[in-house]
Amino acid sequence: MRIVVCVKEVLDPDAVNNYAVAGRLEIGADGKTLTQTAIPRLMNGYDEQAIEAALRLRDAGAEFTLCVLSVGSDPDKLLKHAAALGAEELISIQVDPATLDPQATAKLLASQIQASGGAEVVFCGRQASDDDQGVVPVLIAEHLNMSVVTVAREIRLESDALTIIRATPEGDEIVRAACPAVVTITNELGEPRYPTASAKIKARRVKPTIVTPAELSLSAEEIAPKVLLKQQFVPEVQGNCEFLEGDAAQVAGQLLEKLRAEGTLQ
Amino acid sequence: MSQQPIVVCSFGEGRDGLPPGAEEVLHIGRNLAQACEAPLMWVILGPLPERASATAGLYGVQNLHQIDDAKLEANHTDAQVAALAAYGKAQTPQAILVHQTLEARTVAPRLAARLGGAVVMNGISISPIGQNFEITASAYGGDTRVIYEVGPKPVLAFIPNAVIPEPGSGSAIDAEPFAVDLSGVEERIEVLEPAHFDGPRLDDADIIVSGGRGLGSQDNYSLIEQLAEALGGIAGASRPLVDDGWVDSSHQVGLTGRITRPNLYVAIGISGASQHMAGCSAAKTIVAVNRDPEAAIFQHARFGIVGDALEIVPELIRAASAG
Numbered sequence A: 001m002r003i004v005v006c007v008k009e010v011l012d013p014d015a016v017n018n019y020a021v022a023g024r025l026e027i028g029a030d031g032k033t034l035t036q037t038a039i040p041r042l043m044n045g046y047d048e049q050a051i052e053a054a055l056r057l058r059d060a061g062a063e064f065t066l067c068v069l070s071v072g073s074d075p076d077k078l079l080k081h082a083a084a085l086g087a088e089e090l091i092s093i094q095v096d097p098a099t100l101d102p103q104a105t106a107k108l109l110a111s112q113i114q115a116s117g118g119a120e121v122v123f124c125g126r127q128a129s130d131d132d133q134g135v136v137p138v139l140i141a142e143h144l145n146m147s148v149v150t151v152a153r154e155i156r157l158e159s160d161a162l163t164i165i166r167a168t169p170e171g172d173e174i175v176r177a178a179c180p181a182v183v184t185i186t187n188e189l190g191e192p193r194y195p196t197a198s199a200k201i202k203a204r205r206v207k208p209t210i211v212t213p214a215e216l217s218l219s220a221e222e223i224a225p226k227v228l229l230k231q232q233f234v235p236e237v238q239g240n241c242e243f244l245e246g247d248a249a250q251v252a253g254q255l256l257e258k259l260r261a262e263g264t265l266q
Numbered sequence B: 001m002s003q004q005p006i007v008v009c010s011f012g013e014g015r016d017g018l019p020p021g022a023e024e025v026l027h028i029g030r031n032l033a034q035a036c037e038a039p040l041m042w043v044i045l046g047p048l049p050e051r052a053s054a055t056a057g058l059y060g061v062q063n064l065h066q067i068d069d070a071k072l073e074a075n076h077t078d079a080q081v082a083a084l085a086a087y088g089k090a091q092t093p094q095a096i097l098v099h100q101t102l103e104a105r106t107v108a109p110r111l112a113a114r115l116g117g118a119v120v121m122n123g124i125s126i127s128p129i130g131q132n133f134e135i136t137a138s139a140y141g142g143d144t145r146v147i148y149e150v151g152p153k154p155v156l157a158f159i160p161n162a163v164i165p166e167p168g169s170g171s172a173i174d175a176e177p178f179a180v181d182l183s184g185v186e187e188r189i190e191v192l193e194p195a196h197f198d199g200p201r202l203d204d205a206d207i208i209v210s211g212g213r214g215l216g217s218q219d220n221y222s223l224i225e226q227l228a229e230a231l232g233g234i235a236g237a238s239r240p241l242v243d244d245g246w247v248d249s250s251h252q253v254g255l256t257g258r259i260t261r262p263n264l265y266v267a268i269g270i271s272g273a274s275q276h277m278a279g280c281s282a283a284k285t286i287v288a289v290n291r292d293p294e295a296a297i298f299q300h301a302r303f304g305i306v307g308d309a310l311e312i313v314p315e316l317i318r319a320a321s322a323g
């Protein structure tokens, strides 16, 4: 059995948020790109949890080869981390992500999964924290003719089917999907583990296979972006907070009075 | 040849006689159709919601289509995609617009792939540019906005509360059935236990009191529930509380939780990260209680109280109960 996890490198969303809150998030001269070079790049959080989902299946006794796959220009750090966590196969599709859209990315990932031996299960994060689009996993499923189950927080693998608890806005839903399937992972899965120091050293021996789009026999048209980023900007937040002063009972009384006076409360 | 239509697509019965988010997307669809000088069509999957015909009239819909089939149950996304792909091939719309639900997040990309068009999620507004469209969407959890240009035949999903719908006037129109053959579709996902939620919903709530990590411990969450009750509202939470299992995922407000638009949103011990604000910034009045005067939540709040939640909230409960 082979399980593939797709991972993406993103700007640390907390750092982006901190810059935004401080009013210092800036867009470069191209009108599209965040200029803060100090913002660390890291693995998309949900993708880390997607690796964790695979590792938990392994903890539960499932036997499979774990392949971690990334599209990007420099995914070395990400793939090393994956190897230290227990991935036996690393694949890097080398392409400048700025030339892609989610559909082209999904085409590349799906083709590479197929070309490298297929997968019984593909795990992905539910969405990337940079563009928040979340369409790549669904499109991988569509291209590979697999079923897709989103927002999984717990997964059991029984021979050739998955039982999955989905964390939906309506609460938990339990579904069953035959393999092969694409499963997207949500934060409710819980904390991903960290690799040990010795695993990190051993992981240096696992070398990524480097693939270029040309090797995937996809036509230029198939990986031409249909969604073009033209502009990015930072929306304004209007700040007119009235701070209430006094001891706890006083501020509570003032607040209720103001809300009632405004008609917000009856 | 007349202009190809703009299609609004809705699924589910909703709770108020309309599919979720239908009016918002009809509002966006009507404006886009006008800008493109194209007809507006509305297609509904499943049983016809009570207010569909009247609402279609109010938003200038020219054709209201209903695709009904036993296979089109909630969450049956294989059947939904197949039905909409058949519909899309027959109507050849310029663009298909949907309200972004969890289900739509699965259907929209697959539909786009089958129709050969682009797909964009998290849309806020849209306008035509030549044969293409320009769509403004949210990114980085709301820290930025992006403007994408997409080619013809896209499937575009709009976030809840992107617009406040303004119905026009117009008389009801009858739904026309649109027949599709789903006999070959076999649903690949089997639902063993559906999610069911019967309590009052955050997305319908007029008043929400949410707690965050600043509460310190799970036990203190009961303060949030008590304050919500005293104010006649319901209790929500930031993501860390869901991650730590203090409350279940139906309580989560934010980008990946509930997108709400209450009259009053009270945030207790919540820092105001963009991904949280994505679910409550449409609130009319935001009140924040936070120990840190520099917390981002105060940039969004109308009223702020700097202090310890464990001291302030009991007083708020008292003051609210006294009223």
Ligand SMILES: Cc1cc2nc3c(=O)[nH]c(=O)nc-3n(C[C@H](O)[C@H](O)[C@H](O)COP(=O)(O)OP(=O)(O)OC[C@H]3O[C@@H](n4cnc5c(N)ncnc54)[C@H](O)[C@@H]3O)c2cc1C
Binding pocket: A013, A014, A045, A128, A129, B141, B211, B212, B213, B214, B215, B216, B237, B238, B239, B240, B241, B252, B253, B254, B255, B256, B257, B258, B268, B269, B270, B271, B272, B273, B274, B275, B276, B279, B289, B290, B291, B292, B295, B307, B308, B309, B310
């Ligand atoms: C892709 C992505 C999606 C996400 N989706 C969501 C989402 O849907 N919803 C969501 O909420 N988050 C989401 N997040 C997480 C989000 O970025 C924040 O991490 C989260 O909202 C923080 O929750 P918090 O404010 O409760 O905790 P913290 O950020 O830790 O803030 C706690 C606050 O409590 C205050 N405090 C501490 N003690 C007290 C006290 N005694 N009294 C009063 N105040 C006190 C502190 O000053 C602080 O401001 C997402 C993140 C990512 C990357």
